[in-house]
Amino acid sequence: MRVIIQENYEKMSLWAANFIADAINSHKGPNPFVLGLPTGSSPIGVYKKLIEMNKAGKVTFKNVVTFNMDEYVGLPHEHDQSYWYFMHDNFFNHIDIPEKNINMLNGMTDDPVKECQDYEKRIASYGGIDLFMGGIGVDGHIAFNEPFTSLSSRTGLRTLTTDTKIVNSRFFGNDPSKVPSYALSVGVGTVFDSKIVLVLINGHNKARALAHTVEGGVSQMWTCSALQMHNNAIIACDEAACGEIKVDTYRYFKDVESAERL
Numbered sequence: 594m595r596v597i598i599q600e601n602y603e604k605m606s607l608w609a610a611n612f613i614a615d616a617i618n619s620h621k622g623p624n625p626f627v628l629g630l631p632t633g634s635s636p637i638g639v640y641k642k643l644i645e646m647n648k649a650g651k652v653t654f655k656n657v658v659t660f661n662m663d664e665y666v667g668l669p670h671e672h673d674q675s676y677w678y679f680m681h682d683n684f685f686n687h688i689d690i691p692e693k694n695i696n697m698l699n700g701m702t703d704d705p706v707k708e709c710q711d712y713e714k715r716i717a718s719y720g721g722i723d724l725f726m727g728g729i730g731v732d733g734h735i736a737f738n739e740p741f742t743s744l745s746s747r748t749g750l751r752t753l754t755t756d757t758k759i760v761n762s763r764f765f766g767n768d769p770s771k772v773p774s775y776a777l778s779v780g781v782g783t784v785f786d787s788k789i790v791l792v793l794i795n796g797h798n799k800a801r802a803l804a805h806t807v808e809g810g811v812s813q814m815w816t817c818s819a820l821q822m823h824n825n826a827i828i829a830c831d832e833a834a835c836g837e838i839k840v841d842t843y844r845y846f847k848d849v850e851s852a853e854r855l
């Protein structure tokens with residue numbers, strides 16, 4: 594696992610955006626580059642940088658296919674808290690990606706089982722995901738894979754915990770009862786089948802989750818800890834998120850990442 598510790602959120606976002614743009618630019622066609630994407634406040638800075646780079650001609654999304662991690666059940670596209678709305682508002686509407694290349698789970702489906710199975714099939718039809726960017730919840734959930742979700746889970750229906758509803762209620766007028774109780778989400782296994790997994794962890798409120806991800810044992814209690822089993826996992830974090838890792842852990846990653854890469 595690589596842990597890239599940046600001074601602040603701005604620098605973490607820039608590092609991750611450059612990493613994604615480099616991966617897209619070094620991809621050899623004609624098959625598209627397949628990019629997995631998250632919502633939440635953590636990736637907003639990365640999206641802003643990628644939009645700037647796209648407008649400056651430094652990266653194009655014309656041959657990129659995206660798969661988003663998750664979507665609330667019961668929110669239509671036009672609901673300003675649906676992840677469809679979030680992604681278009683914060684990213685897709687501002688870059689040169691063809692709409693047909695965008696894949697998102699449909700939280701309004703009548704048949705969630707089929708919707709999720711079809712999503713897995715669509716990912717497989719592209720030969721899997723090249724790079725999955727993710728964020729994590731304060732309880733270490735990745736996508737909507739709450740504590741005790743199987744580490745080999747696939748795309749499916751998830752029940753949100755009360756903790757997550759309370760945390761996410763900041764987008765729903767601070768009223769947890771307004772947060773949908775269910776979501777469709779890729780599984781931990783779906784994310785970890787990706788060739789590269791890049792997870793953004795920033796802010797003091799994620800310090801405990803970062804420590805469990807990097808130093809704790811692999812456990813379904815912290816679904817993000819499955820990252821330890823992936824052979825190309827990268828965490829991009831800021832100093833604020835490092836508050837609960839050991840000084841030696843911090844020094845180790847600073848040391849190896851400051852060495853020149855071969």
Ligand code: GLP
Pocket residue numbers: 631632633634635636662663727728729730731734735736737757761
């Ligand atoms: C939600 C999403 C996750 C996201 C998490 C953290 O629960 N389902 O994919 O990683 O929130 O969000 P934030 O980045 O706003 O802290």
